[in-house]
Amino acid sequence: MTHTAVDVIRAKRDGDRLTDAQIDWVVDAYTRGVVADEQMSALAMAIFLNGMDSAETARWTHAMINSGEKLTLDVGRPTVDKHSTGGVGDKITLPLAPLVAACGAAVPQLSGRGLGHTGGTLDKLEAIPGWRAQLSVDEVVAQLRSVGAVICAATSGLAPADKKLYALRDVTGTVEAIPLIASSIMSKKIAEGAEALVLDVKVGSGAFMKSLDQARALATALVSIGVDHGLRVSALLTDMSVPLGRAVGNAVEVAESIEVLRGGGPSDVVDLTVALAEEMLSRAGISASPREVLASGEAYETWARMIRAQGGDPDAPLPLARHEHVVTAPADGYLTKLDAYAVGVAAWRLGAGRARKEDPVQPGAGILCLAKPGDRLAEGQPLLLLRTDTPDAIPAALDSLSGGYDIGPAAPAATPLIIDTIRG
Template identity: 45%
Template sequence: MDARAIIAAVRGKTTPTQEELTWFAQGLASGDVSDAQAGAFAMAVVLNGLSDEGRVALTQGMRDSGDVMAWDLPGPVIDKHSTGGVGDCVSLILAPALAACGAYVPMISGRGLGHTGGTLDKLEAIPGLNINVTDKQLRLITREVGCAIVSATGQIAPADRRLYAIRDVTATVESVDLITASILSKKLAAGLESLILDVKCGSGAFMKTHDEARKLARALVDAANGAGCKTAALITDMNEPLAPALGNAVEVAVCMEVLAGNTAAAPRLYDLTVALCAQLLVMQGEDAASAADRVTVAISSGAAMERFAQMIAALGGPPDMAHDWHTHLPKAPVVGEVTAPASGHIAAIDGEALGLVVVGLGGGRKVETDRVDPSVGLTEMVGLGDAVSRGDPLCVLHAADEDAAIAAAQAVQAAITIGDPVEPGPLIIEGIT
C-alpha cells in the first residue's frame, strides 16, 4: 500500500478501506509513514472527515498498532478521559479516589494539546517523578496501589503517540474522527471494562457548542461500546476554568488541597470529579446515591490522598508528597496580581485565550520540542458572575520574568469580559449512553 494514495483518498472525500487505515496506523507506529505524510493525513481528515466505519477502523488500527492489555485483578478495571479544557485536573483526584473505592485505574494519559494542559505535564511538575514506565511496571503499580497515571508505554497504541504529537503542532486538533481514534485507541488497548468520558463544551474546550460536544460524545460512546468497552459520557461546561488554577504545578497544588479535604478550594473541580467517579461505579452495578457517598468518603477520609501519595512514590516522586507538597512543587520567580480594568461582573471568560496565556508563559508547547516550565500559570481565577471593582484581582500570575508577566497580564485582561451580571450554566449539561 501507499501512504500517498490513502492521503489522496481522504483529500478527495473518500474514506479508505479498513485494511488501508490499519496499514496506515501500522506505518505510523513503524515509521514507514513520514511526519509530512502523517501531517497531511491529519489535515485531510480535519477538512473532509471519515465515515462512521472509517472512524472505527482507524481507532481499531491504532489500538492494534501495539499490545492490547488483559487484566486479572480482584476489582473492576475502569478509567476516565476528558476531551480537554483549562484548569481540568480531574484525573489527579479521580484515579486515587476510585482506587480507594476498590477499583483499578490504569490511566494512560497525554501531554498538553493546543491550549489545554496535559495530565502528564502536570504530574511531571512533581520532582523525580517518571511517567515513562514499562508494561511490567504499569501492571505492578496498578495492582499494588490501585491506580497508575502514566504515558503510553512503547507497546500501547504507538500509532497514537506519533499522531498525537503531530496534531498538536499542525493545527489539526479539532476533529471528531482524530479525537475519537486518539482517545479510544489508548483506552481500548488498556483493557478496560468501563470508561467514562468527560466531553467539554464551551469557550475553553475544543468543542465550543453543545451540538459539537454531543456529536463527539456520540461518536466516542458508539465506537467504544461497539468495540466491547462499556462506555458513557457526560457533556460538561467549560465556559470558565474548571479549577481556579491554570498551569502545571499550580493545578497539582489545587488537587492536593482537595485531596487533603479542602474541597472549597475548587468546588467545581470537586463536584465534577465525584460525578464522574460515581457514574463509573454505577456502570459497575452500584446504586447512584451510594456510589457518590463512597467517593466523597474516599476523599474526605484521606484514603484517596494516601493512594495518590503511594502512586507518586511508586513513580519515583517524593515519598512525603501527601504531607509536604508545598515544599516539593516548583515556584515561579515572578508572582503578582492581574487587576480588573473596570467595575462590574465577570460576564464572559475566553478559556482558550487563558490556556494560550499559560502556553505563552512557557507552561505548554508551541512546537513539539519546546520544554515546559512547570512553575508558571494563573491562580485564584475569578469565576463567571463574580462582582469586581476596578483594581480588584482577576487572578494571580506566576511567570518566569517581568516581560513575560506584563504580556500575560494584558492577555488575561483581554480574555475576561466585565459587564452585567450573568448566571453560570450547569456544570453537567447532559449524559450520553
C-alpha cells in the same frame, strides 16, 4: 488483494467508503514506513474533507490498536479509565484517580503532556519532587494491584500508528477531523486494557471543541467506537468557557487537587470530580459514594501512596515561581466573564505550557483566579495573580488577558457545568 496508497487516497478523495482491507493495509503500511508521510497527509486531508462513517472509524481505530501491543490488566479489581479532551485548569485526573481507587476500582490512567493553552497531567505531577512518569508495564500492573491507581506516560508500544499520525496531523491542518480525533483517543484507551471508560468532552472557548454540536459529534463518535470494541463507555459534555477551579498551571493545580482530596477546594472541581467518579464506578459495577469517600480522607491516603509508589514525596513543598503580578478589577461590579482561552494562553506565556513538544515548562508558573464569574468586586480588588520565573513574559501574558474578563452591573446567569451525558 494488493493495495496502493494512491488507490486508497483516491477512494476517500472521491467520497467513497474505505473497505476494512484498505484501512488495515494503509495503517499498517504507514506504521512500517511503506506509505510515506506525504501520502498519509493526502489521505488525512481527504478524511478531513469527506469524513468517515462510524464503521470506517471503528475499523481505523481497530487497525491503530493492532499496530502495537495491548495491555492485559489482571489486577484483582474492576478496571475503569477516564479521558478528558483537555481544558484550562483541568486538573480533575489528579483527585479523580485516587478517589475512584479508594472506592474499590483500579484506575490505569495513561496521560500526556500539555501543548499550547491546555495543560498536561504529566507536567502537573512532575512538579512534585521525585515523581516519575515513565513506568514499565510490570510496574503499572504492580501498582494497580497494591494502590489501585496509576497515572503515567503511555508505553511506546501502545498504538504506535497513532503516535506517527498525531504528529503528522499537527503539521498538516487535519487535527480537527473528528474521525481522526476519535480514533486517536480510543486506540490508546482500548490498547490500555481497561474494561470501562468515561470521557470528559469539553466544550467552550478553552476547549478543543468550541461549539456544542462539535462536542456532541465527537462524544458520540467516541462512545460508538468504545461500544464496538466491547467497552462499557460514557461521555460527559462539560463546560470549558471558564477556567476549572481557581488554579491554572502545574504546581498550583497540584496544590488545588490536594485541597480537594483533603475535603476542600473549589466547588466546581469537587462537583465534576464526584460526577465523573460516580459515572466511572457505575460503569465498573461498583456501588459506593465518592462524595463520602472524599470527605473521609481515604482518597487523600490513596493519593499519597500513589505518589510515593512513583518516587514522589507527597509531603514535599511544591515549587513557587520567583515573580508575581496582580491584575486588579478596573471598576466596581460583578465579574461577568472570565474567558478560559485567554487565561490558558496567558498561563502558557508565563511558562506553564509549551509551544513545541520538546519545550520545558516552569513548574511554578501559572495563574490564580482570585474571582470567578458572579463574584462582586470593588475597583482595585485583586482579580488574577500571575506567577512566573521569567518576568519578561508578564507583558505578553497581560496582552493575552486583554478582553478576557468583563465587569458589569449585574451578576451573569449561572450555567451548568455538566451539559449532557451520552452512554453506550
